[in-house]
Amino acid sequence: MSVLLGASEAKVQAFDLSGQPLSATKPMATVRGGSAAILDSCLASAYSLLNSMDHLPVQLVATGVVLDEGAPDLEWPEYFAGRPVVVDSALGAMATAEALSRTPRLQNMFFLDVGKTIDCAVLVHGRTLGVLRTSKGAFGHTPVKGTSMRACACGIMNCLQAIAGEEAIIAGLSSDFRDEPDAISDAVRRSDAAAVSALRQAGRYIGETLLGSIHLLRPEFVTVRTRWPGAADFLLAGLREAVYESGAPAVTEKLVLASSRTGSPATGIALRALDAGLAVDPVDQLLSAPPNLSEQRIY
Numbered sequence: 108m109s110v111l112l113g114a115s116e117a118k119v120q121a122f123d124l125s126g127q128p129l130s131a132t133k134p135m136a137t138v139r140g141g142s143a144a145i146l147d148s149c150l151a152s153a154y155s156l157l158n159s160m161d162h163l164p165v166q167l168v169a170t171g172v173v174l175d176e177g178a179p180d181l182e183w184p185e186y187f188a189g190r191p192v193v194v195d196s197a198l199g200a201m202a203t204a205e206a207l208s209r210t211p212r213l214q215n216m217f218f219l220d221v222g223k224t225i226d227c228a229v230l231v232h233g234r235t236l237g238v239l240r241t242s243k244g245a246f247g248h249t250p251v252k253g254t255s256m257r258a259c260a261c262g263i264m265n266c267l268q269a270i271a272g273e274e275a276i277i278a279g280l281s282s283d284f285r286d287e288p289d290a291i292s293d294a295v296r297r298s299d300a301a302a303v304s305a306l307r308q309a310g311r312y313i314g315e316t317l318l319g320s321i322h323l324l325r326p327e328f329v330t331v332r333t334r335w336p337g338a339a340d341f342l343l344a345g346l347r348e349a350v351y352e353s354g355a356p357a358v359t360e361k362l363v364l365a366s367s368r369t370g371s372p373a374t375g376i377a378l379r380a381l382d383a384g385l386a387v388d389p390v391d392q393l394l395s396a397p398p399n400l401s402e403q404r405i406y
Contacts, residue, residue, distance in 0.1 A: 108120070108153050108377075109122065109170075109372075109373040109377040110145075110149045110173065111173045112173065113175045113178055114175075114176070114177030114178065114179075115136060115137060116135060116137055117134070117135055117137050117149055118131065118132065118133075118134045118135070118373075119131065119132045119152050119153045119156075120132070120377070121165075122374075122377040126381060128373070128374070129157070130157065131156075131373075132152045132153065137179075142179075142182060142183045142184065143184060145181075146170065146172075146192070149170075150170075150188060153167075166393065167190050168384035168385065168393070169193065169381060170192045170193070171376030171377050171379055171380035172192065172194045172376065173195060173200045173373065173376045174195070174197070176197070191384050191389055193376065195235055195375075195376055195379065196228070196235075197372045198220055198226055199235035200376040200379070201218065201220075201228070201332070201367075201371070201372050201375055202216065202228035202229075202230055202235060202375070203230070203235065203375035203376070204369045204371050204374045204375030204378070205330055205369050207378055212233070213230065213328050214230070214231075214232055214327065215232070215324060215326045215327050216328040217317065217320070217326050217328070217330070218332070219317075219330065219331045220332050221313070222272070222273055222333060223272060223273045224247050225246060225268050225271065226245065226247060227246040227317070229320075229324065234379075247266060247268035248263060250264070250267075251267050251270055251315070257269040257270055267313065271310075272309075273291070276291055276302075279301060279302075279304065279305030279308070280294050280299065280301050280302050281301045281302075284299060291335040291338055295335065295341070296337060302338075303341050306338055306341035306345065307341050307344050307345035308345060310341065310343060310344060310346040310347075310349070311345040311346070311349045312345075313342070313345075313349075314345065314346040314347070314349025314350045315349045317329070318349065318353055321354060321358060322354070322358050325358060326362065327361070327362070327363065329346070329350075329362065329363070329365075330365055330367045331346065331365070332366070332367035339366035340366065343365070347364050350364065
C-alpha cells in the first residue's frame with residue numbers, strides 16, 4: 108500500500124507483489140490523532156476498496172508513506188498492522204522510481220528537481236539518504252560564489268535557487284515572454300535565444316554546485332526533472348558542460364546525465380515498501396500468520 112500524504116488529505120493506492128498498481132482511492136481528508144490514526148484510516152480505505160473489487164482474500168505486505176509538501180511532521184512507526192512501514196519524501200520516492208525504471212537497476216544516483224525550487228535526492232546503494240521532511244529545496248539554498256550578488260528569500264546571498272531557479276531564468280528571457288503564465292515553456296517552444304541561454308547558464312550553475320558531491324559519492328547517473336516541457340535538454344547541456352569540463356575524468360568518464368523519464372512517487376514508495384515487506388523476517392511472519400476469517404492461508 109502506498110500513501111501520498113499532503114497537508115490535509117491522503118491518497119491511497121494498492122499494488123500487487125510485482126509492483127503493478129491495482130486500484131486507488133479518491134483523495135481523503137486525513138484524520139487527527141497522529142500517524143497511527145492516519146495509517147489506520149488509510150488501511151481501512153484500502154481494504155474496503157480491494158474487497159469491493161475482488162472476492163479473493165488480500166493481505167498487507169508493507170506500507171510506503173510519501174510525505175508531500177506540507178505533510179504533518181509526525182513520528183512514523185516502523186511497523187503497522189505488524190508489517191513494515193517505509194517513509195520518504197516525494198522527491199526521494201520519485202528518485203527510487205527513476206532508479207528502478209533503468210536497466211540495470213541504478214544503485215548510486217542524483218535526482219535533480221528544477222523549478223520554483225531546486226532540490227536533489229541522493230540514492231546510495233539503492234536507498235535515499237534520509238527522509239527529507241523539512242529540507243525541501245535545501246540543495247537550492249547552497250551559496251554559489253563568483254556571480255553577481257542576488258538576495259534569496261531565505262536570507263542568504265547568491266543561493267543557487269536565486270541565480271538558477273525559475274525566477275532567475277524568467278528574468279533572463281526576452282521581455283516578450285516574461286509575463287506569460289508558462290513563460291519558460293513558451294519561450295523554449297518558440298526557440299527563443301534568450302531562453303536557451305538562460306537555461307544553459309542555469310545548468311552550468313547547478314553542475315558547478317553539484318560537482319563536489321559527484322566527486323565524493325561517485326553516482327552512476329544524474330537525472331533532471333523539470334516542469335517546463337522541452338527545457339530539460341538545455342539545462343542538461345549546461346550541466347554537462349560544467350561537469351565534464353571541470354570534473355576529474357576518473358569520476359566523470361562513465362557518468363550519465365539524462366532527463367528523467369518517470370515521475371510516480373506512489374510507484375517508487377510501493378517498490379521500496381515491497382523490498383522491506385519481502386525481506387526474510389517479514390515473510391516468515393506472513394507464513395506463520397493464522398488463517399483469516401475465510402479459513403484460507405495466503406502464501
